Amino acid sequence: MENTWLAHAKRLQALAATGLHYSRDPFDIERFEEIDDIARDMIARLADTPVERLSGLPEPQEGYATPKIDIRAAVIRNDRILLVREKRDGKWTMPGGFADIGLTASDCAVKETWEEATLPVRVLKLYELRHRAKQPGAPDYRDFYKFFFLCEADDATEPAPGPETSGAAFYLPDALPEMSLGRSGPQDVDRAFVHWRDRDRPTDWD
Structure with missing residues (x-):
């Protein structure tokens, strides 16, 4: 749970x-700029991240600030689930990432x-929709929703890592490797x- x-x-x-x-009034703009600076400094301190590295926060030109969307694919075969090892932290997760403009959410699951x-x-169904802030794992200074899709793969193709991963394999649910909890757990x-x-079970949501 997020702080x-x-x-x-x-x-x-x-x-x-x-x-x-x-805002169009110069005085309001000045106040909002000061609030933005203060809020970014607070986020940097609370998330233990330098201000200059706070990429992904809403910017003024984006209009009304809304959460980003993270897509995850739960690929099950022979009672095992597909996990990939992230190069960034060396831990394992379901394949996925932030959604791409121009693609549907399920298209992104297939692509990732x-x-x-x-x-x-x-893709078979959307089985889970969560707010990242309520997930286990280290605090994240960004705000986003997580879409989890249930998927299936054919029995002939074996997984292999791509450019952003260093491993890809199917695991039994009771023998999972160390997972990257901010991504999936x-x-x-x-x-x-x-x-x-x-x-036929309804999608889980928070």
Whole structure:
């Protein structure tokens, strides 16, 4: 669960970005710029990240500030789930990443799985929709929703790592490697298998 003060600082920065986009009065613009600077400094301190590295925060030119979208693919085959090892932290996760403009959410799940595990898949359903701030893992200064899609792959193709990954393999749900919790965690794997066994089950959401 995200720290309350980090959540407040992120919300404050988003309001400042929205205010800067819509404001025309020079005095209001000056105030919103100051609020934006203060909020960014708060986020940097709370997330232990230098201000200059706070990429991904809402900017004034973006209009109304909204969360980003992260897509994850739960690919199950022979009672095992596909995981890829991230080069950035050396830990494992379901294939995925931030959504691409021009693609549907399910298209992104297919694309990310191919790019990170060189495995063609077919999307079956959206099984989970979560707010990143409520997920386990280290605090994240960005704000985004996470879409988890249940997918299947054919039995002939074996996964292989792509440019952004250093490993790709299927794992039993009770023998998972160390996972990159900010991306996906054991609880997301557990829910994937619940929905794999019951395809008509409603999507989990928060």
